Each structure stands twice: as C-alpha cells, then as structure tokens.
Amino acid sequence: MNFALILFVLLVATGLLWLVDHFISRKRRQPGTPNPWWVEYGASFFPVILVVFFLRSFLVEPYKIPSGSMVPTLHVGDFILVNKYTYGIRLPVINKKVIELNAPQRGDVMVFRYPVNPSLDYIKRVVGLPGDKIAYFNKQLMINGKPVPLDKDQPYLGAGLFYTPRYQEQLGAVKHSILLDRETEAPILPITRFPHIENCHYNANGVECVVPPGHYFMMGDNRDNSQDSRYWGFVPDENIVGRAFFIWFNFSDLKRIGSFK
Missing domain, CATH: 2.10.109.10 (Umud Fragment, subunit A)
Structure with missing residues (x-):
C-alpha cells in the first residue's frame, strides 16, 4: 500500500468522523462536555489531512x-x-x-x-x-x-x-x-x-x-x-x-x- 493510498484512506475516515461530529454528535453534547476520544484523535485531524492531501496530490510532492x-x-x-x-x-x-x-x-x-x-x-x-x-x-x-x-x-x-x-x-x-x-x-x-x-x-x-x-x-x-x-x-x-x-x-x-x- 503506497503513501498516497494511505493518505486517501485517512482522509475518508477522518472526514466521515468530522461529518458525524459536525452534523450529529456536536448538537447532542451538553455545553462544556469534553469532546469524545474519536473527535480528539479522529475528526479534529480532518482539516490538516485535507490540506496535506490536496497539496501533495495537485501541487507539490516531496521526494528524497x-x-x-x-x-x-x-x-x-x-x-x-x-x-x-x-x-x-x-x-x-x-x-x-x-x-x-x-x-x-x-x-x-x-x-x-x-x-x-x-x-x-x-x-x-x-x-x-x-x-x-x-x-x-x-x-x-x-x-x-x-x-x-x-x-x-x-x-x-x-x-x-x-x-x-x-x-x-x-x-x-x-x-x-x-x-x-x-x-x-x-x-x-x-x-x-x-x-x-x-x-x-x-x-x-x-x-x-x-x-x-x-x-x-x-x-x-x-x-x-x-x-x-x-x-x-x-x-x-x-x-x-x-x-x-x-x-x-x-x-x-x-x-x-x-x-x-
């Protein structure tokens, strides 16, 4: 499995978690309630992975x-x-x-x-x-x-x-x-x-x-x-x-x- 595919799988997985949190879970949480673990370690990484995926796929890619x-x-x-x-x-x-x-x-x-x-x-x-x-x-x-x-x-x-x-x-x-x-x-x-x-x-x-x-x-x-x-x-x-x-x-x-x- 190459890095591009791994990054794509992570993008899809964290994107799904972000959608669930943004449209469902967040509305049900009481104010002041800490974010669940899957938000802290999953959905919160989605914007970062999205930017990295876009840059690497369409603009520039590092290579050694x-x-x-x-x-x-x-x-x-x-x-x-x-x-x-x-x-x-x-x-x-x-x-x-x-x-x-x-x-x-x-x-x-x-x-x-x-x-x-x-x-x-x-x-x-x-x-x-x-x-x-x-x-x-x-x-x-x-x-x-x-x-x-x-x-x-x-x-x-x-x-x-x-x-x-x-x-x-x-x-x-x-x-x-x-x-x-x-x-x-x-x-x-x-x-x-x-x-x-x-x-x-x-x-x-x-x-x-x-x-x-x-x-x-x-x-x-x-x-x-x-x-x-x-x-x-x-x-x-x-x-x-x-x-x-x-x-x-x-x-x-x-x-x-x-x-x-």
Missing part, C-alpha cells in the same frame, strides 16, 4: 533522492520538490490524467513510477520524446541522427574522493552536467523484456530505440552508473508523477538548497 544515478545534478540525500501539475492534473491514487497541460520536454528532470515495479518512484532526465530515435553507441548520445555535443568541464570529485570526467550537455533548452568516463567499457543489455522492446536494437556497442507514442526515454546524468531506459525501456505517460524543480533540504550540505537544472 535514494541513489547516485543523477549525480552531479542531484546527490544522495537531497530532499526535492516535485511539481504535480506541470504535465497535467491527475486524479490521486489512480494517477489518471483528467486535464491536459504541458508535455515533458527534453532536459526535464522527471519523477515517475518505475515501469518494472510501479510501486517504486524513479527520477531521471527526459532524453527522448514520442517518435524520437535515440541511439547510444560507444557512449555517444544521438537524437534523431544528430550527436548531442558535449563540452569538457572540470572533473567531478565524488564522495569516495576520486575524480570522474564531467561534461556539459545541451538537451533542448536545458544545459546541464553529466558524468561520463569514456575509458571504461560496460555492455548495455536489457534487464527485462519490456513493452515495445521490438523498438530497440542492441549490439556490442550500445542500443538504438524509437520511442513509441505516449512514452518517454529517460537517462540518468551519471551515465555509467544509472539503470535507465537503456536497460528497462520506456516510461508511459500514465506513470508520470511530475517535474522535479527544487532542492529544499540536504542534511549533509545546506548549500545545496535551491533550484537546479
């Missing part, structure tokens, strides 16, 4: 970065905010879109339900849009036949006190940093037979995919240490949670608080 797949943009332990309405208004719990707004753009950092296990939330960067041909051969990203240029940047000093080559990459209107070690070799192989796998072709040098309609191709900024669409396929629109846009806390480094690209 669990892995290093988005380094150097996002670090393990970053607490971020996710905009829930950028890509359309969705019904809570079932995540069904009811109002169309903006579509994801290349370069967006997006939170989504992991297609292999939808109970898990993942965060990656949007690389491929519906209809795009994405190729990743010999660690060179190509979109619709055009190589994505990389500008050499200062090496990145990781938590283990070792340096990793860093580059500046331009995806759409977004310029951001990625980590990429061209000296290492690692095969790219699918970890599961994902939907639309027939749109992808794997060989010893990498993978090439055509993004199907209503789907997106996602990659981590830590290119050599990210399990992403290269391995488990495309993210369908119905799995989208929202666009990540702000770091609101990090216990290890308060300087990280702020917006990011």
Whole structure:
C-alpha cells in the first residue's frame, strides 16, 4: 500500500468522523462536555489531512533522492520538490490524467513510477520524446541522427574522493552536467523484456530505440552508473508523477538548497 493510498484512506475516515461530529454528535453534547476520544484523535485531524492531501496530490510532492544515478545534478540525500501539475492534473491514487497541460520536454528532470515495479518512484532526465530515435553507441548520445555535443568541464570529485570526467550537455533548452568516463567499457543489455522492446536494437556497442507514442526515454546524468531506459525501456505517460524543480533540504550540505537544472 503506497503513501498516497494511505493518505486517501485517512482522509475518508477522518472526514466521515468530522461529518458525524459536525452534523450529529456536536448538537447532542451538553455545553462544556469534553469532546469524545474519536473527535480528539479522529475528526479534529480532518482539516490538516485535507490540506496535506490536496497539496501533495495537485501541487507539490516531496521526494528524497535514494541513489547516485543523477549525480552531479542531484546527490544522495537531497530532499526535492516535485511539481504535480506541470504535465497535467491527475486524479490521486489512480494517477489518471483528467486535464491536459504541458508535455515533458527534453532536459526535464522527471519523477515517475518505475515501469518494472510501479510501486517504486524513479527520477531521471527526459532524453527522448514520442517518435524520437535515440541511439547510444560507444557512449555517444544521438537524437534523431544528430550527436548531442558535449563540452569538457572540470572533473567531478565524488564522495569516495576520486575524480570522474564531467561534461556539459545541451538537451533542448536545458544545459546541464553529466558524468561520463569514456575509458571504461560496460555492455548495455536489457534487464527485462519490456513493452515495445521490438523498438530497440542492441549490439556490442550500445542500443538504438524509437520511442513509441505516449512514452518517454529517460537517462540518468551519471551515465555509467544509472539503470535507465537503456536497460528497462520506456516510461508511459500514465506513470508520470511530475517535474522535479527544487532542492529544499540536504542534511549533509545546506548549500545545496535551491533550484537546479
């Protein structure tokens, strides 16, 4: 049972208690009589849960970065905010879109339900849009036949006190940093037979995919240490949670608080 469902159940339960108290029980109580326990510990929480449910479902949702797949943009332990309405208004719990707004753009950092296990939330960067041909051969990203240029940047000093080559990459209107070690070799192989796998072709040098309609191709900024669409396929629109846009806390480094690209 996920948190959204738990919150919804609490909202319904406390809402029913609030209605009973407001329209029935309160009228029968004598003036000065203490509130019964179910009012103190149930109905009184309804307004708070209602506000939290509304904010989390339709405006912003907090999320904690669990892995290093988005380094150097996002670090393990970053607490971020996710905009829930950028890509359309969705019904809570079932995540069904009811109002169309903006579509994801290349370069967006997006939170989504992991297609292999939808109970898990993942965060990656949007690389491929519906209809795009994405190729990743010999660690060179190509979109619709055009190589994505990389500008050499200062090496990145990781938590283990070792340096990793860093580059500046331009995806759409977004310029951001990625980590990429061209000296290492690692095969790219699918970890599961994902939907639309027939749109992808794997060989010893990498993978090439055509993004199907209503789907997106996602990659981590830590290119050599990210399990992403290269391995488990495309993210369908119905799995989208929202666009990540702000770091609101990090216990290890308060300087990280702020917006990011």
